[in-house]
Amino acid sequence: xxxxxxxxxxxxxxxxxxxxxxxxxxxxxxxxxxxxxxxxxxxxxxxxxxxxxxxxxxxxxxxxxxxxxxxxxxxxxxxxxxxxxxxxxxxxxxxxxxxxxxxxxxxxxxxxxxxxxxxxxxxxxxxxxxxxxxxxxxxxxxxxxxxxxxxxxxxxxxxxxxxxxxxxxxxxxxxxxxxxxxxxxxxxxxxxxxxxxxxxxxxxxxxxxxxxxxxxxxxxxxxxxxxxxxxxxxxxxxxxxxxxxxxxxxxxxxxxxxxxxxxxxxxxxxxxxxxxxxxxxxxxxxxxxxxxxxxxxxxxxxxxxxxxxxxxxxxxxxxxxxxxxxxxxxxxxxxxxxxxxxxxxxxxxxxxxxxxxxxxxxxxxxxxxxxxxxxxxxxxxxxxxxxxxxxxxxxxxxxxxx
Numbered sequence: 001x002x003x004x005x006x007x008x009x010x011x012x013x014x015x016x017x018x019x020x021x022x023x024x025x026x027x028x029x030x031x032x033x034x035x036x037x038x039x040x041x042x043x044x045x046x047x048x049x050x051x052x053x054x055x056x057x058x059x060x061x062x063x064x065x066x067x068x069x070x071x072x073x074x075x076x077x078x079x080x081x082x083x084x085x086x087x088x089x090x091x092x093x094x095x096x097x098x099x100x101x102x103x104x105x106x107x108x109x110x111x112x113x114x115x116x117x118x119x120x121x122x123x124x125x126x127x128x129x130x131x132x133x134x135x136x137x138x139x140x141x142x143x144x145x146x147x148x149x150x151x152x153x154x155x156x157x158x159x160x161x162x163x164x165x166x167x168x169x170x171x172x173x174x175x176x177x178x179x180x181x182x183x184x185x186x187x188x189x190x191x192x193x194x195x196x197x198x199x200x201x202x203x204x205x206x207x208x209x210x211x212x213x214x215x216x217x218x219x220x221x222x223x224x225x226x227x228x229x230x231x232x233x234x235x236x237x238x239x240x241x242x243x244x245x246x247x248x249x250x251x252x253x254x255x256x257x258x259x260x261x262x263x264x265x266x267x268x269x270x271x272x273x274x275x276x277x278x279x280x281x282x283x284x285x286x287x288x289x290x291x292x293x294x295x296x297x298x299x300x301x302x303x304x305x306x307x308x309x310x311x312x313x314x315x316x317x318x319x320x321x322x323x324x325x326x327x328x329x330x331x332x333x334x335x336x337x338x339x340x341x342x343x344x345x346x347x348x349x350x351x352x353x354x355x356x357x358x359x360x361x362x363x364x365x366x367x368x369x370x371x372x373x374x375x376x377x378x379x380x381x382x383x384x385x386x387x388x389x390x391x392x393x394x395x396x397x398x399x400x401x402x
Contacts, residue, residue, distance in 0.1 A: 003032045004176070007074060007110075009083035009103045010050075011090040012040030014153050015119040015162035019084050020045065022165050023053050026082075029169075034074060036060070036103045038090065060102050071102055075110030080176055083107075084117035085162050088124045091116065094142075095133035113175050116144040117168055122158030139237055145171055146355040146385045159355060167388070174391075180224030181398055187220040188264040189213050190257060190271035190302075192232035194250040198294065199282040207352040208272035210234035212318075212386045216268050217242050219390040228264075230256050232271055250274050250299040261306045261313070266397045268316045269303050270342075307337035314400040316340040316393055322347045324360060330376050333362050340364070340396055342381075342389075358383045363396060 006026055010016050016037070026033050035050040039060045047058045062071055083090065083103070090103075094116070099105045107114065116137060124130060125147060134144050145168070150161040191213020195203040210231055217229040218239045227242045230253055238244040247253045250273045261267060276296040303317045317338035319329060322345075329343035345359045346352065358381055365375035381389060 003030065004079040005077055006031045006033050007078045007081045007106060007112075008033050008035045008054075009081060009086075009090075009107070010035060010037040010041045010045070011083065011085050011087040011119075012038050012043065013085045013087045013119050013162075014044060015085040016041045016044040018162050018165070020049065020053060022082075022084060022168060023050075025165055025169055026172075027054075029173075031080075034078070036074070036106060038101055038103055062102055062105055064102075071099075071105035071109050075106045075108075075112075078106075078110055078112045080112050080172070081107060081110055081114045082117065082168075082172060083114070084168060085119035086116045087118075088120045088127070088130050091118060091130065091133050091137070095136045114142050115168075115172055115175060116142055117163060118145065118147045118160075119162035120147070120160050121152060121156065122160040125160045135237070141240070143171070143175055146387060148385070149356050149383055167385075171387075174222065178222065182220055182394065183224030185225045185265040185401070186263055187217075187225040187227045187266045187268065187394075188230070188257065188260050189217045189220065189227065189268045190230045190232070190253060190273075191217065192234040193272040194232045194253055194274045194299075195248055196250065196274045196277035196299075197281050198278045199284065199286045201285050204274055204276070204278065204294075205233070206272045206274065208232075209352060210236055210271075211355065212357060212389065213268065213270035214239065215386040215390040216270060216393065219387065219394055220266075223394065225266075228260055230260075230271070250277065250302070254300050254302050254305070257302050257306060262309070262311075264313060265401060266314045266316070266394075267303075267306065268393070268397075269338075270316075270318045272318075272320060273302060274299055301336070303336040303338060310337065312401075314339050314397045316342070316397060318342050318344055320344040320346045326360065326362075326378065329360065329362050333364055333376065334372060338364070339400055340393065342393065355386055356383050357381070357386050357389050361393065361396065 033054050035054050050058045148161040148163045149159045192210035193206040193208030195205040197203045214236050217227050221227045221241045229242050230245045232247050279295040279297045315338045317336050319332050333341040341362045343360045361379040363377040364373035368374045
């Protein structure tokens with residue numbers, strides 16, 4: 001069996017030194033690795049280091065070894081490209097299709113799967129320009145990791161830290177050695193936040209971005225499942241390979257979940273569904289002086305309603321709380337007849353819209369004579385990436401399905 005080839009692109013950030021370990025670990029897994037640093041990255045780690053570690057020559061521009069036409073030869077011979085670290089500047093250049101150096105030329109010339117590992121200051125990561133560039137790359141088929149949360153250069157702490165090598169390898173191996181353990185399974189996912197109209201202008205809603213459910217839908221599709229995503233009020237694009245149904249209200253979501261539930265193997269209810277809606281919806285804008293009180297009516301509990309007709313499906317529910325009350329979480333797990341519940345810790349308003357999540361996974365044990373689970377397993381989830389949590393929840397669902 002021939003050695004599979006990886007191009008390791010290195011951007012000009014302080015985290016460049018951490019890619020030395022990534023290179024070694026890739027070699028440990030049997031990959032041949034060719035390093036293409038950007039010229040600016042050599043200020044952090046020099047060519048001699050990369051040549052010594054990889055055992056291969058290192059060039060940074062198309063004007064070196066011109067006879068080899070290296071951007072074409074490397075691009076066509078590589079099986080995978082990893083760019084780590086990817087700075088805001090490098091991500092922008094790749095998104096624009098620039099060909100300023102050997103690395104960006106090679107990326108353009110290669111059809112190999114590409115994994116981008118960002119590392120930058122939190123303000124740069126959350127800047128609308130970077131957000132748009134990352135979304136564009138994902139739409140074009142690039143795999144873009146979310147950076148870690150932690151200490152950065154200087155005293156700053158936030159989302160933008162270069163991920164640990166183990167996490168990069170997990171992401172890469174999912175691309176290089178895809179596991180289709182959900183092949184033949186149908187997964188139904190809800191995401192986003194419902195909106196209940198008060199009049200043509202106003203509505204009752206919540207702060208859900210839909211990112212967690214979106215990550216679950218993408219992960220399930222990557223693992224071979226036939227995925228339907230019911231997405232409420234989100235600007236996220238339709239995930240590749242996923243059937244996407246867009247809704248606005250809780251009633252619309254309820255109707256679609258009810259219609260799809262009987263045919264699915266796994267239901268993941270990660271959407272933030274409004275508990276109540278205005279009893280009356282005005283056809284015209286309600287004047288400010290008339291907004292003294294709003295009479296509400298309850299929305300259906302989607303999970304509890306469809307769970308009543310559950311056959312062999314596995315149901316994963318979500319509960320967003322501002323404190324980790326495990327007893328309340330267990331009560332909801334039982335009340336909704338769910339198999340798994342993620343008790344989502346949203347205290348401090350740091351989770352909504354973020355790429356990170358935290359909380360506790362509650363897993364119902366075998367049912368006793370009264371039909372209720374005899375035990376509930378708890379898995380603490382410290383602040384982790386939503387993609388990682390997605391796979392963790394799907395692992396639990398797969399175990400449940402047997």
